[in-house]
Structure formats: structure tokens, C-alpha cells
Amino acid sequence: MNIHEFNFIVNEMEKYYCKKLEDEQSKIYFKQLSFLSVERFKQIVDEIYKNNKFMPKVADIIDIDKKLSKPEMTILKVDCKECNGSGIVMYSQKDEESDYMYEYGARCACRNNRNWSIEIPLISQVMPI
Numbered sequence: 001m002n003i004h005e006f007n008f009i010v011n012e013m014e015k016y017y018c019k020k021l022e023d024e025q026s027k028i029y030f031k032q033l034s035f036l037s038v039e040r041f042k043q044i045v046d047e048i049y050k051n052n053k054f055m056p057k058v059a060d061i062i063d064i065d066k067k068l069s070k071p072e073m074t075i076l077k078v079d080c081k082e083c084n085g086s087g088i089v090m091y092s093q094k095d096e097e098s099d100y101m102y103e104y105g106a107r108c109a110c111r112n113n114r115n116w117s118i119e120i121p122l123i124s125q126v127m128p129i
């Protein structure tokens, strides 16, 4: 981004945080951040408004740039005969009162179970082998 784009966004930030950067500070910010595209800088500043209570330092801005660059967490899926990769296995259990068989889901013993909340019991907890 160029100095005009930078100043435009920084002025807005200064107003929002009621804090004016000194000329020297502003120069350092620009020198350290000019490698960012203006779109990227806007995206980062949006995050800053949501997360920072105070005027960010260069290091805060760089941190957010790094955070935004991280790829989305990919959900690991392993082949598993028990759960067919879903991480959940069904089991039936008789309800003592009504005498009906009900189907329940439990987390499989394989790694696919990581995609599910630990509040769901593991199959080994409900169906001891």
C-alpha cells in the first residue's frame, strides 16, 4: 500500500482509539507495514477493532497478519471400519422402563472421534468389551 492508503486507514484508527501517533511513530509504522496490501491492512484493522482495546503496535499488526495467513484447520479423517470415517458408532441399548431397544451414538475409538465433542461418550465407556 502507499502512504496515502496507509494514512487514510491509520487516521481512522487514531480517531477510533482517540490516540494520535507522533510523526516519528507513524513513519516507523509505515516503514514496517508498507509491505502489506491495502486490502490486507483493512482486513487486519477490522480484526483489531474486534479484539484490541488499545491502539495496536506494529508487532500486534504483524501478529494478526500471521494469524490470518494460517490455513483453516483441516479435519483429519482416517479409514475405519467401525465408524466408516464418521467418528461415531451406533449401538443399541434396552430402556429398562419401556423395554424398547434404542439406538445411541458414541464416539469411535479411532482418531475420527476428535471431530466430536468429548461430552459424547466413547464406545468403550458405554459398551465395555
Ligand SMILES: [Zn+2]
Pocket: 080, 081, 082, 083, 084, 085, 086, 087, 088, 108, 109, 110, 111, 112
Ligand atoms: Zn472409527
